[in-house]
Amino acid sequence: MKQMMSAIVAGLASLSPLQAQNLPVYLDEKKPVEQRIDDVLSRMTLDEKIAIVHAQSKFSSPGVKRLGFPDLWTDDGPHGVRPDVRWDEWEQAGQTNDSCVAFPALTCLAATWNPSLARLYGESLGEEALYRGKNVILGPGVNIYRTPLGGRNFEYMGEDPWLASRMVVPYVQGLQSKGVAACVKHYALNNDEEYRHQVNVIVSDRTLHEIYLPAFRAAVVEGGAWSIMGAYNLYQNQHNCHNATLLNKILKHDWQFDGVVISDWGGCHDTDEAVKNGLDLEFGTWTDGLTMGATNAYDMYYLANPYKRGIEQGRYSTKELDDKVRRILRLFYRTTMNRQRPYGFLCSESHYEAALKIAQEGIVLLKNEAVKRKEEGGKRREATPVLPLNPDIPARILVVGENAIKMMTVGGGSSSLKAQHEILPIDGIRNRFCKATVDFARGYVGDTVQSYNGVTVGRSLYETRSKDQLIAEAVEKARQADVIIFIGGLNKSDYQDCEGHDRKGYELPYAQNEVIEALVKVNPRLVYVNISGNSVSLPWIDRVPAAVQGWFVGSETGTAIASVLAGDVNPSGKLPFTWYASLQQCGAHALDAYPGTWRADHKVIDEEYREGIFVGYRWTDRLKHQKPLFAFGHGLSYTTFKIGKVRADRRQMTSEDKLTLTVEVTNTGMLAGAETIQLYIHDKRSAVERPYKELKAFRKIFLQPGETQPVSLTIDKAALSYYDEATADWKVEPGEFEALIGSSAEKIVSSFSFTFK
Ligand code: BGC
DSSP states (O other), X not given: OHHHHHHHHHHHHTOOHHHHHHSOGGGOTTSOHHHHHHHHHHHOOHHHHHHHTBOSSSSEEOOOGXXXXXXXXXXXOSSSOOOOBXXXXXXXXXXXXXXXXXXXXXXXXXXXXXXXXXXXXXXXXXXHHHHTTOSEEOOOBOOOOOOTTOTTGGGSOOSOHHHHHHHHHHHHHHHHTTTOEEEEEEETTOOOOTTTTTEEEEOOHHHIIIIISHHHHIIIIITOOSEXXXXXSEETTEEGGGOIIIIIIIIIIISOOOSEEEOOTTOOOOHXXXXXXXXXXXXXXXXXXXXXXXXXXXXGSTTSHHHHHHHHTTSSOSHHHHXXXXXXXXXXXXXXXXXXXXXXXXXXXXXXXXXXXXXXXXXXXXXXXXXXOGGGTTOSEEEEESOSOOTTSOOEEEEESGGGSOOOSSOSSTTOOOBSOOOOHHHHHHHHTTTSEXXXXXOSOOOOOOEETXXXXXXXXXXXXXXXXXHHHHHHHHHHOSEEEEEEEOOSSTTSSOTTSOOSOSSOSTTHHHHHHHHXXXXXXXXXXXXXXXXXXXXXXXXXXXXXXXXOOGGGHHHHHHHHHTTSSOOOOOOSSOBOSSGGGSHHHHTTOSSOEEOTTSSOEEXXXXXXXXXXXXXHHHHSSOOOSBOTTOOBOSSOEEEOOOEESOSEEOTTOXXXXXXXEEEOSSSOEEEEEEEEEEESSOSSOOOSOEEEEEEXXXXXXXXXXXXXXXXXXXXXXXXXXXXXXXXXXXXXXXXXXXXXXXXXXXXXXXXXX
């Protein structure tokens, strides 16, 4: 195929004017793409059209060979380019040239609150994809974080529709600037993993439009995404890969999406619905043919022979087929047929730098206090907070916890990678604190699996000692240590941060709580580093002076964590979700609205989103007296900031106006650092119930010690509106609003009242 394309390209270059006149329109780059598509369509046979609307292998679909269109190669996504798999299987193919850079998981990207890093992420990933010959990256994921048990939250961008929207747009644009399509997933309402093929989500229109759709809409309307992936679950009793409302009405009609709807792998269940309800390209169907190993398994796909037969027998016209083919051809012209695409690079220095930078900006300093002195009844505190740890002091550092020695880029489902390297936390700490004595105690045994689909990495985690022996060893070493760094949290195994299931409970798994309790009894100077894409309960947090959210940050994990602990990097990440003290603080759980109720035939489980629009901090604000452990938007720094009084350019606003709010921000500490100014809107009176406040703008600002800068945030009427079910449209009510400015959902420092007329 490559040869055929080169021949065509070489041929084009040396055309005489006469030959150029005979150039078919579909190959003429001077002609508008839509005209070229018309031309190809008119040349394609029914078989060729049917062939391009379904897969031919696990991750590829055919082009149109006769006309010189190469095959289309997709690949996961979203944190790096997945290793090649065998033609028909999930098992890795065993290539030696498909190791990649593992970028931080998307929760970490969201925690940077820095859209320019999302752009860098997309561009870097696009270059890796190009080198690997992938035309569509199956990501990013923007399903809203509804419950902290959600198995795939680590692949998404948090609980807030505005934050996720601002971060997804540059990711998509960065990726596509390289001629690689984003496939934004999982559209829509795939907010937990348990029974994901059977869950029928029941949700109000208002909730759908205010909470669960905005990030998808932004990716499509603002980001210009070239493809989108239907979700496994159902909505309105119809699978989302062929859901008339979500695909035909909202995506293709209302948002004018001109790209390709790709099914999630095995998410297509019905030819009739797939033909009529907006699915364009079918992947991963687990047909009888496949289980029986038939050689023509792909012909049995819903959009393969059954579709062709339907057309031949007159059950379907070719109207829908031509629309699907047109969209796929458009995707070809944007990717495989785009000769302006740049070249790709795999594992380049710039990609590692990008991965490290995103990790360093996403890591969140949750808590940082001075240690309470034991000898004075715990009443007096030491002078300085525990972090950062001075790397120039030859201290005795004890690292405890399995996550210090466990590879996290392998596992978790489809986002699993074959990273060229992954620096473990223990190695990062040893490298950075080379003047210290760094000892290690495992403390507990969690999950010793270190492989996924044939990719096996890491040192052996095999362990024979008993739980008590492991705790005893850690405690003994802790007595001698100046500081303990506990690296724990979740991992990428089943029922943890992993596709296919949710967590079974909110607690830290294995014996971690026991180990931490035992450690702080003998040495209170403990820094807890949590590795996860989700919040977990931290019952001992009052007795631990410092805590860091370390996410899953990929190739540069150890370096990134150590740089934050040592203070080389001043942490500036902010939580993209509310960190509940207990599960009952989360609306979905407080209302017993998860995982749903099985119908009598046990085929479908109805999950009613009873908390409605009150997701995350929107729910917390309703609880009033129940503070979460850490609020949405929370994240500390090694320096301090002062946010001044907010001023605005007007007191009254109309539909035509924009309102600009400005605050002076000063770095009042001794270190350079970054603060994220968050603007929430509060509607003082409304005909409908509204969340107390909603994030509508933010800006991250970097300041030198003593430096002051103004930060301006601009909103328009969209920031004041809610989705009105009666008119099926967004609506702003005239009246009084308040702009609340702060550094987290809990820390509002200044407000400004204004009127909308
Ligand atoms: C996942 C998708 C993924 C696809 C291909 C599915 O199981 O839900 O997110 O892109 O597999 O690996």
